[in-house]
Amino acid sequence: MSKLTYFALYALQHRGQESAGIAVSDGSRIVVYKDMGLVAQVFDESVLNTLRGHIAVGHCRYSTTGSPTWENAQPTFRSTDAGGLALTHNGNLINTPELAARLDASVLTATTDTEVLTALLAEHGDPLAAAREILPATRGAYSLVFMDENVLYAARDPEGIRPLVLGSLEDHRGWVVASETAALDIVGARFVREVEPGELLAIDGDGVRSERFAEARPKGCLFEYVYLARPDTTIAGRSVQATRVEVGRRLAREHPVEADMVIPTPESGTPAAIGYAEASGIPYGQGLVKNTYVGRTFIQPSQTIRQRGIRLKLNPLREAIEGKRLVVVDDSIVRGNTQRAIVQMLRDAGAAEVHVRISSPPVAWPCFYGIDFATRAELIAGHLSVEEIRDSIGADSLGYISLDELISASHIAKDKLCRACFDGVYPIEVDEAARGKHLLEVTPT
Template structure:
């Protein structure tokens, strides 16, 4: 399961904004590893550099030196709309003359196909296969000349999840969709302000956290400071998986530290599904905190029985079939001396398709574990996500096809316990109405097409391969 993207923006005269953006994106690398990019403005010209790959692989001192200016936005991508190729790397540069802008987006627009058809019929040409370009073209299509009004026009036409940073020649803008599906926060740094998907990015560059950007809010940041433009909202729908899995444990969302919330999930699991065992293992790294929470509450000692290769999946060299067959062995290596003849509680953040979990359990048994009791920090996932998570179709979700006893048998566990929805909400410590819980309940915050095609926009345009430019 993958989140869509990480975004960042900074307005800071006198600061090396390209370098600040680089380190912020480095902190947000977990939100997307397909491509990365930085766009800057010096008040006269917008510059852009983006490539496929990790932040640390893409940018050099020479590249950052050429990205001068006092405003910047940056993006790490994991694709949920559009294929993984250079054409879709963000930020995008769009427009021309006084209408030039750069945009970076985290989320997923559920009415993107309809908007694409409408804008195409009006003569707008799309060069990528992402919904981010649709947001940009929608902004540029507005009849208003004021940028805030143009952004508000687009916001009112868009359906779905969209946290965005937008940059003109002289102003940084940030917007968050009216449901607040994806996180976005505001911070202050010497000489200016920053916005980021997560507060951990602020910590990495020495910025002070100010507050969350509210659902439906637009911020304009320039030489006059920060100006906020809000609108009434009917409900909130923050993705609950930001707390369970996506966001870094050292980030804060809605005043809650993610590490503490995940530890509380483990504690709730121990209360709901106690078992006699010798040690508790949290699947690294996403369930480490939950494993500690389970251990503390149950009195069963925690242990590090699985060692994770943290560079797995970060190479473009594909394994041959023999290495593919090893599967999880490439990602996790069990410690036999820790596991042998032990009854193990294995804590994980979720079970989605049910492809990885059986392999992990087999690894533990092969390393000598006598019993393996599976505990999951989320309720059974029975419905797909359409708001910026590349999860699975409903037919691929194991909990949509099997009962809990059937899943237990399939994964090869001695027992299986999923955290209840009330237990999850209690652990998070925020009102249930703050969240989108559709993956558990099937109750979506917006009407959705139940089988959306991730590559629909690319299919319409034949996956053309030209990057949007200032003259587009």
């Protein structure tokens, strides 16, 4: 079971690169192994061989509440009156201080929203009874998979902000719950259905039992389509790749330009660049080579690492781009550092013109539901107009897809989507006091 979990985590590495961990139960005890680093750095054959059991949960972390430290890595684990509880969480809670106030602070050994939730759930001996009581009071984004020694549980917040899917192995002899369908494919599981917003599952040898802890109020994250999810994942029955190509076509119609070649910022700009080329009739080509072994740049925590990361990650193909008028398609502009470096790299390599096209609207508002977009001041579109951003990144022209076109390409109704980072309309209100990545971390005075 730990190897299956390892490969599922490997498939989901793009969702978090700071730490990784697996908890496994053999029916009598839970063993947790976690460490800082990528999945392949944390686990090797000998470690996996020691993690024996028939139930497992795994996690690769990207920090949104609490620093990227070993203590904050997941799965979290707590002893309960009945045994143990191990939990993994995709998302970010927005009432962490309120939940933490229910606990004696001395019981917390980490500084994450996930630690608070685990401690609350572990106060009961029975995780199901605890989940029925605690989840209705838990606000924000949470796709959870947790377990005691004998049962695997899964739950998704009533808004269903982050994805969570159920799959079956060997004709229902085994079950898998994962953030994306791509993870099911890789472990040979068949997609059964999405875990519903507000749904709680309990899975054991008798199969899957489902109940509701809240009414569904779907507000799926629109940014999953733009950047977060793998292109080979499907959301609401539609492939993310198909959506991204369609966004590219619409982008070409909204922001046409005369040019010689369309190139993507690899890999996340690739599907939209294909769509842009298709709709515009401008040839598609490769102009930038990506070192795929370097992590995604905005996901890494410090500004210094990010700036260095851009140079490590991309290199221009001089022969392909020299003298050409280029359309460079990227998925989003967050702080603007990546695009500024890319435009400069392409000009240095001889590009005649660089026109930047973005397959999302300007990211102008922070996300409190599981993406570390930080503060408005750090978002370039939070304080600059499109023309000012164009000037800042040094492009000849800049065009973003409109929000309406992006929503239309997702095939999901606007009122069923969270798009707060684009329009500032937050589906779950966030108190000022509950904001901030380090709210459970006391700074010594």
